[in-house]
Amino acid sequence: MTKEMQTANVIRQECIADGIYSMWIATSIANTAVPGQFISVYINDASKLLPRPISICETGEDRLRIVYRIAGEGTRQLASYHSGDPVTILGPLGNGFPLSDEDAILIGGGIGIPPMLSLAKALTGKKEIVLGYRSELFLQDELASCGNVSVATEDGSSGTSGTVMDVLQTGTVSGKVIYACGPLPMLRAVKQYALDHNIPAWISMEERMACGIGACLGCVCASTEQDPHSLVFNKRVCKDGPVFNAKEVDLT
C-alpha cells in the first residue's frame, strides 16, 4: 500500500484559449511525476463514476499543471473550479517518455500539446517543436522558450496551413528521435514518417479508461507483438503506456 487518491486544492485556473483551461493544483504527486505521465481526475458528482485521465503539462515543487479542453460534462465542471477548491486526483499514472539527450522532434496535435511542455523542459538536447492546432494557439509561447517552434493550423490562420505533417513534409525539421502526442490519425502519420526516416518515435496514446491503474483491461491498444502481461496482442494504455515505441503498437 503506497498510493492513494488525494483531495488536492486548486491553486489557480485560467482560460487560455476558447474552451481550453490551465489549472495549477497543489499536490505532492508533482514531486515524483515524469514527463508523459497523467493523473486521474475524479468529478465531484457520484453520477460520474469514472475518472478523467489528464496529462501532466508541467510540474513545480508540490504543484502540477494540467491543460485541458472542455469535452463534456466532467471537464465542464472542472472548468468551474476556483482557487482553493478541492479536486480529487490520483497519480502519477502511466509510464512517461524515455528521455534522450539527442536532437529531438516534439510533435503535439491539439489537446496532445500539453504533455509536450514538461517533456520539452526535461530534454537537454536541441529541440524542434511542431504544434498543430485547429485555429487558436495555446502554450506556443511557453514551448518557444524551450526550442524552435513551428506551427500548423487547419484554417491557415497561423503558420503552415494544414497539419503537423505538412510542416514535417517541408523538410525544414530534423532530429534523431521523435516524441508525439495527438489524435490517432496524426500518430499514424508520425509513425510512418519515423519508419520512412528510420528514427525512433515515442508516441502517447489515448483510450477510454475505467480504472486508470491497469486492472480492468478497458483501455487496451493493439500491439505488434504478444504482450508478456496479457499473453495476447494488446497492451494497457494506462499502465504499459500511455507512451509506446511506435513500433510496439499497431495503429491500423
Place this chain on the structure above:
Amino acid sequence: MNTNVTIAGVTFQNPVMTASGTFASGLEYSEFVDLNRLGAVVTKGVASVPWPGNPTPRVAETYGGMLNAIGLQNPGVDVFLERDLPYLKQFDTRVIVNVCGHSLEEYLDVVNKLADADVDMLEINVSCPNVREGGIAFGQDPKALFTVTEAVKKAAAQPVIMKLSPNVTDIKEMARAAEEAGADAISLINTFTAMKIDIDKRRFVLANKTGGLSGPAIKPIAVRMVYEAAHAVKIPVIGMGGIATAEDAIEFIMAGATAVAVGAMNFHDPAVTIKVAEGIEAFMQSRNIPDLDSIRGCV
C-alpha cells in the same frame, strides 16, 4: 463483535469481496488497498487459453454507472497458476477464482487445472453478456445452467459458486436450478446487457455495440434480485451490484446475502473495498449487532 461469515465451510474474516473483473488478480489494487483486510479477492475470469477480448472502446460511462464490453480478456489458466495465484497467496485473504468458458469442455478444462491449486472456492461465470458465446446460453436457460453446474461440481476440488445473470425473466428459477444441481453457493448479479449511442456520431459508443451495465444505477434491482434468490434457495448467496458504501452492503445482507462484492465502484475510489469493510464494522458497533447472522435476511 464478529464480522466473520462462512460459505460452504470456508470462513471469511469479513463479508467484503471484490467483484470479478474489476480487481484483476489484486496486484494493481494492492498499491491502494491492504489485501489482508479483504474477505476475499475474486479474480478476473480465467479461461483455458488466453482470450484477446473485444475491440475498443470497451468502456463507457453512463448516469451513475458504466458499460463494459471487455470480452473477458485474460491470460489463461496456465499463466494464472504460475504468476497471479502465487502473488495472491502472499496475502491473508481468501482466493476465489472466477472461471469462464465458451463451452462445457472449456469450463471443465479450467476447473480440472485448478484442482490441485491452493484456491478457496471457484466462481463459475455463466452470465457474462459480453462475448457472443461467453456462457450466455448457460446463464439464461435453467436446463443448461443445471447441466454445467452438475458437471463442474463433479470435477471441482473446491466449493462451487454459480454466478447468475440478471438478464432472465425469473431469477428464482435460475437460483433453484443451480441449487438442485449441487452448487454450494450462488452469486449475483452480473451486469445487465445495455447500450449507449453517440448522437453526434450516430454510432454505438462501444465497439461491441452492447455492454454490461454496472455501478450504483443497478443497485435497487440487484437488491431485489438478491432478495428473491435468497428466499428461493437454502444455499448461501453472495450479493453484488452497485455497492458503493457500507450501507449499500448492509442492504444486501438484510435482503439475505451472506457476503457481498464491490465492483465498478473500485474505479471511482480504489480504496472503496476497505471503506465498505470498515463501515460495516462501524455500523455493527454503533447498533450493538454481535454478528452478521443476526441481521441477515431480516427484512
